[in-house]
Amino acid sequence: MTKGLRNKMKLEQLKEILQAKVLCCGDHLDREIEMVCGSDLMSDVLAFIKADSLLLTGLTNPQVVRTAEMAEITAVCFVRGKQPHAETIKLAEARKMPLLTTGLSMFESCGRLYREGLHSCDETK
Amino acid sequence: MKPNESKPSSGADPSENSGAFAGPDSTRYTKIQELVYELKVSDAMMRNIITTTPDTSMSELREILRANRISGTPVMEGGKMVGVISIEDFIMWLGSGKADCPIKEKMTTEVDTMYANEPLVHAIGKLDKTGYGRLPVIDRQSGKLIGIITKGDIIERLLHKLEIEYHEEEIHRYRASHIFEDIIGDKVALTFQSSVKGKDFSRAGEASSGLKKTLERLGIHPQIVRRAAIASYEAEINVVIYTDGGTITASVQPDKIRIDVNDTGPGISDVDKAMQPGYSTASEWVREMGFGAGMGLVNIKKCADKMELVSTVDKGTHLRIYIDINNTQEHSKAG
Structure with a gap:
């Protein structure tokens, strides 16, 4: 029916859906994402994530931002209310990469975004 | 609302x-x-x-x-x-x-x-x-x-929107082709090197971040830049995790990018085994950082058009990655 057409979502709206708090770069919430990847394994993220996606993760170290930078991920949202290290936020600010944190679990976060029409990164377009 | x-x-x-x-x-x-x-x-x-x-x-x-x-x-x-x-x-x-x-x-x-x-x-x-x-x-x-x-x-x-996108693409292509057109020589390559500190996870990725920025400035196609950056980053993480340090050298040629990642030890005892997805000798602290799942080399291979890995125990490891600049198709090798 709508095959081939991907739903896009502004970070602003995604923030509402995940009831997330913005940790940095709140002035870039007009960016849009098409796909979502939920993982704590950075090598998996590097292997499968597509550019312009959101990364949902429980990891909070600066390597998350580095990984996101290499893979051209639009924004990162930490799950289970995790608070990243100050260094992580500093690095993200320098890269103008919005960071969010949600109190929801990984499962619930993925479920809500999937329901809103966002897709997984390993699905073929 | x-x-x-x-x-x-x-x-x-x-x-x-x-x-x-x-x-x-x-x-x-x-x-x-x-x-x-x-x-x-x-x-x-x-x-x-x-x-x-x-x-x-x-x-x-x-x-x-x-x-x-x-x-x-x-x-x-x-x-x-x-x-x-x-x-x-x-x-x-x-x-x-x-x-x-x-x-x-x-x-x-x-x-x-x-x-x-x-x-x-x-x-x-x-x-x-x-x-x-x-x-x-x-x-x-x-x-x-x-x-x-x-x-x-x-x-x-x-x-208007079409014009903007067309224009951006034009600039990309112009710059990419131009730098090599302006240099005269039978063989032309632009080489730059960064050193990587071993065991220092907080700075892991800096070298690849710099490489990515440079490739972008050279006007190389975003798809190619992304593959080079991911491959280089995984290699850099390996250098940080397992060795006391090394170097990443990128050599951009008109038709390909060559990335050499060299370190001085401890070397890989079984290269074939190391290439298997999921095989890892990483310690717990590395896994806690989200790495060390035995996917690094597999990922590098997936991003590269050609990869060579030579390692001698106690001497060091030399990884060479080639990425074809004109191969802008989405890579799905081994996916």
Whole structure:
């Protein structure tokens, strides 16, 4: 029916859906994402994530931002209310990469975004 | 904010309004089709709205339309839109030969409107279906009139957007090809090196971050840059995790990028085994950082067009990655 057409979502709206708090770069919430990847394994993220996606993760170290930078991920949202290290936020600010944190679990976060029409990164377009 | 109103475009089924834009093969979309879904009504509408009041006379309307070079206006009363008057209404009135009268006697009162955050394709569908020349645009939250959209506005916006994207792509290609055209030599390569500190996880990725930036500046295709950056980053992480340090050297040639990652030990005892997905000798602290799952070399291989790995225990490891600059297809090797 709508095959081939991907739903896009502004970070602003995604923030509402995940009831997330913005940790940095709140002035870039007009960016849009098409796909979502939920993982704590950075090598998996590097292997499968597509550019312009959101990364949902429980990891909070600066390597998350580095990984996101290499893979051209639009924004990162930490799950289970995790608070990243100050260094992580500093690095993200320098890269103008919005960071969010949600109190929801990984499962619930993925479920809500999937329901809103966002897709997984390993699905073929 | 009511839950239903917080969502722009409220997940409307795009297939229902595709109208003239649905191609014969519905799984493939042209650039224009992509844009009409991507762009919102607010991106194309005129924000500078000329309005009239119900008591403006038809003869005054002529001057308003002419002076502003527009074909119709919303009719406002006390901050509320009560109708739309168009050049068609004006011509009908002129043709009837009747005496001058206020706009309110000739205007359309049942007005079709658009929400500002609807995709542009909905406006195209509505203009087509209703035959109207213009649609007032309402802000979904406040209910206020914030613009007006015509077919002309839509076409202008689409052409503008296409021009920008075309221009960006042109600059990319120009710069990429040019740097090598300007250098004279039988063999040309641009080489740059960064050192990587071992065991220092906080700085892991800096070298690859720099490499990525440089490749972007050289105007190399984003797809290629991304593959080079991911491969280099995984290799850099390996250097940080397992060794006391090393170097990453990138050599950009007109047709390919070569990345050499060298370290001085401890070496890999079984290279074949190390290449197997999931095989890892990483310690717990590395795994806690989200790495060390035995996917690094596999990922590098997936990103590279060619990869060579030579390692001697206690001496060091030399990893060489080639990425073909002209191979911009999405890589799905070994995926």
